[in-house]
Amino acid sequence: MSNPLAGLFTARQKEAARTALYAHGMRLCGEHLAAQCGSSTSRQTGLTRAIGTFAASLGPDAPSAGPFDALLRVGERALEAGGEDELGLALGVAETSTRIRQRSKGAWRLRGLALDGLGRDDEALECYDRYRALLPDGSPAAEVAGRIDTLRRRRTCLESAVALFPDAGSPLPDLLRRASATGTATAPAAAHGTTPTTGATVTTAAVAAEFAAFVRARVAERGLAGPAVRRLLELYGTYRRLVERPALADPLLGGSAPVGIGGLRGLLAGRTVCLVSDTEDVARSGMGAEIDRYDLVVRCDAFRVRAEGTGARTDLHAVSLRGDSPWDGPAWSRPTGVRLVFGDPAAAWRRAVRQRLVPGAQEQVGDASLRRPLSDPALLGEDGWEPGTTTAFTVLRLLDFLDVSPRLDLIGFGGPGRLRPEEAAWVEDRAVHVDDSRMRIALR
Template sequence: MTKARTRWPRQRDAEAPTASGETVAADRVDAVDLETCLSACAAHSTKLVASLDRRRVALAEALRNLLATRAATAPATSGMSPLPLLRRPAKASSGSALPLGEALIDPLLAVGNKALDCGYEDETKLALMVADTVLTQRKRSRAGWRLRARVLEAMGAESAAVAAFERYLEFTEEDGFGVAAKVAGLREGARLQAALVQRLADGCPEAREYAGRSVTDSWARGLELHARGALDEARPLLLGALLGQIGAGAPVHEIQQTVTHYLGLLREEAGVAGGGSAPTAGPGDPAALAELTALTTLYAEQRRARMRGPVDDPTFGGVQWLTLGEFRNRIAGKSLCLIANSQRVGDSSLGKEIDDYDLVVRFNSYRIDPAATGRRTDIHVSIHKHGFNWDQQVDTRLIFGGISGDWKHSLRNRLVPGAQTYLGDESLRWPVRDIGRLGRDVWPSIPTSGFNMLWLLDFLDVSPRLDLIGFDFYESGAYRLPAAMRMPITSVHEYTSEKAWVMERARSVTDTRIRLR
């Protein structure tokens, strides 16, 4: 029996309705005024009441914060009622549009990101509306273009997503999110998919006859014939449906579903495991199996390219992996200083003193000003979510991350071959949680990169001198790369608890230095 599909390919127009309700090309920003977007957010918040989905709960909190910020900065006009999400109100005069001020931009973008995280159609449309609202007033907004690109990618509008990602890259100096690799991966995935489809079409010329017909009808008829064993009659219909999808500009994920199912049917016909049901015949001839292997390889490569981008050097320049024990041996007996990304360091003249330590540890998007910060970086510690300074040459790089799969994905996408000699392996991925076994009952907040590293060094206890330079827990403000300076200091960490932990172990404290050993 043929495995049933819960969702058959659908006939689609090349253009799709946007959050405003109008039909426009996916790569064109739909102008949305702030008042319309805020009204849509207010209306959407009522749909999330009592939701048990944690992603929607997070979105509801972001919406409450946005609406509260709006009320605090400019109280809404009395009598104004919320507008439905996909309904466009009457256009206001050009001079009456609400300005998108600094107080609203971050809460609004937070709503867009949380809406996108939900993964549902209504929330995806809301995220697109937020992105378009930001770009209507701030056409050079990096965060706006990146959000729009991610939304379009989630919607399956891959070419439009690539265009939006490229706009983001035009306006940024530091590609901390690995967008260039993402764009390269999407382009390579599209190229490999086109090669796969072309190879399928070349093997069945009759399929082009059905490309202009109803996608759903062709697919349904093809499955029916395949179930009866009429394979030669089924193949042109099934491939014709796939070609029709592509011609109509169907979302990438729907095309992927169709290709996956079709290759599964081919594997079933060939008697190869993984077709989804029992083989209809014994193993096929070697030529057919070789062709199926080539098709499967193309399919796997295009999926892999879209997930992580092309990897020119899988060994990353011959990097040497460090285990926990090997890292301990490399730092044993050496003096260490950890340099905070704080304005207190940027305003100092400690550069010479910093460079006199045996090992200098810096974090995430650190910034070098030799007189203030010193020149050397021996160990770079970074959270896996950003790629700031990953291209800078260091002896050792430790990348932290709470989820193993995401951590591995980031290493594959962002690590620069030859930029490090040693790289921490998974035993060093998340020290506070994995080595210290400090669960959320003991340490509820997400530990910062700095605290993870500091806890690790304190745990190993092999350094005769361990100093923290400029650690005021952002009381003096941040001192980071210009691109990172535009990012807010995150609220997911509990700096007060980390400061208390440090002060309990401090042997001496000055304005710029905390000595733990």
Template sequence: MTKTLGRRLFGFGSSGRSAARNPGGATTAADCLRLYDDAAAAGPVDAELAEAAAAVRQLPAADPGMTDALLALGGAALARDLPPLALAAADAVLTRRKGSRAAWHLRGRALEVAGDLAGAVEAFEGYLERTDAASAGAAEVTARIAVLREAHSWRQDVVGALDGTAPGVGALAAGPLPAFEAALGRHLDDRLAAAGPEEAAGLARVVGLHAERRRHQLLPPLADPLQGGTGRLRIGEFRNLVAGRSVCLVANSQTVGGGALGADIDAYDLVVRFTSFRIDPAATGERTDIHVTGHRGALNWDRRVTTRLVFSDRPEDWRQALRTRLVPGAQRFTGDDSLRRPLRTVGGLTPERWPAPLTCGFEMVWLLDFLDVSPRLDLIGFDFFATGHHRLAEAARIAGPSDYSSEKAWVMERAQHVTGPVIALR
């Protein structure tokens, strides 16, 4: 579906602003599906959006998984320039869970794309009210709010300066900002082409506003050392990534390095490896879908993976590692601040409740066990280094915790069965 079709089908305007003041009032999954069906009737939709809608359709309204399914539908809709469907999905989640940070964030993004900048600011403020002010996510949203406020103020100044002399432009003031900007440019081109000196002078204020905004837009973009083409995953989005898929976590141990489980490992839907992992295909398998590393780790950042999660206790260390170590094109996703230290940030397990330091392997085991969405969750070679390490030679001098007894006890309490080097948690 094209952008124009999506906007013509759903329409923008005052209804978006009204929704901004009353989020999640009475929106349901059925409302979202009606919007999706309208979109599908108007033109073909791609497989990802169709699958997201099917997941919502298959779940009973009271199913706990409906929240994640709605967020996935909203994200897919927004990626395809269907902000009203994304907004409906966000509001349906807020109807169920008023405190959902992910829904407030999705709501802000949808309203921004729709052009309701004031509503987007309100939604993003709703996200900030529920977010740790020291987190990277809060910093990013705070910066986004500043940009939106500036754009909203600029648009109001333009409409005021036009003073009703361009009704076609003014009618777009409630819609997407790019459409308003383009219409303003066309209007000024037409007016100035035929204007005499007096009329041109009267347009000076509007021309100045338009020129200043265009000047900023035409500046070359700043390099983005943090992202480098990498998308951010919130914990809910990461959950969707692993949901319904078999997962194996492969330890950097001699139990793996001295074995012959390579083909078995590669047969899982998702393969998770850690820090300075070493690939010996027959023993370890070849695929790595998720690489988990600490912020101090310097190895394997250039390995191509789907997702790279970076763990760190201190937000500033975590942000610095992402800026300086991420290799552009080596991963599609990295985690946001909600995945910076899952045992602490998600589980709330303070150093008093769980001893430090935490190993990346155990933290990832804990996260996947907590999410509980994988039908098969196996730990391979987790002998807690009783047999020694199997990792890159450059990591030989890296020291780890000397006592893994707490981690081992936690894992074995939850083990469904143990078959040789494989500990099955599901």
């Protein structure tokens, strides 16, 4: 005879486990914030806000689906921030998320991207495979497909190099076996709701250093004349290129056309423009239809669209490069008319544009003349704005400088923390109208 209370007990046990995992996620966030004490760089702003949203979602009145989405968003914001500490937080959040929902596509994708960013190639591939297996058609997003191709081609280079000299006394073959064993452990362990326990982590940096030593040793032993050594050097060159610059399937980016300052001015001339904040206030505002009535809708960095509150269109998307290696961040895959990428120095900007733009995701891409509008003497050339200026203010100041739009409104920027204090003061000083709710600020 079955126990009628068994199902109830099981449900309560699962709920208790989820609660403990959410608490673990909150602890990871708290530890990260404590470690960042005193840091006020703007790349932390979005992450800090996402952590606050996650904390609020854990309240007794929050919807049941809220905490999981909010936790994933913390991981996404951590990836965008791009620092090593942030990548570690993203991985911790992703591991927790895959334990809460073992069939979450977003959680496995986040886990793969975090491991990839940390240089743990084989583990990343395992997570990417889990993500792909959960997709209805098995076709991953272009960003993930590109990373899978790059990681597999790098692995092929390494295995082919070792196969050329099977009797060479080198730690490289053992390092590759350890990397494979670490990666293989990821998926089954996570499937049972636990974090895999392995030996020392094998990173891209460690493998690359050992590969370089392997090549130097073979050249010293055999010289440069033999075909095996020449093939080894070719494989090493390909591997190094794939480490520095991932494979690019479509160099023309699906026909995306470059746009400079003149083209942008022509696009804006005579058109009403609104810059929309990615906040819960806007998502709950019910202003979606009003936002979509503007001729041109501008959004910044990562954002989510809830048509009834935020509007459905994105005509111009602006992003800023953050962190020491901004080219390693998530791909800019959201469809838009124009994508402006702000960043300095030029080499980092070029590499990020090459690696993070997705073919067909934008019709036009801002060229190098638009990469640093605030400090470029050929455009604004204004002193006093810090390198960490928010993306929202950078694009707003550019649109205001061009001065060809009969209406330029900010939606959802009236609350504290949406802009830096000096940026908010600039807006307040030039606003011609602020509605009673402070949801809409008009500069024209």
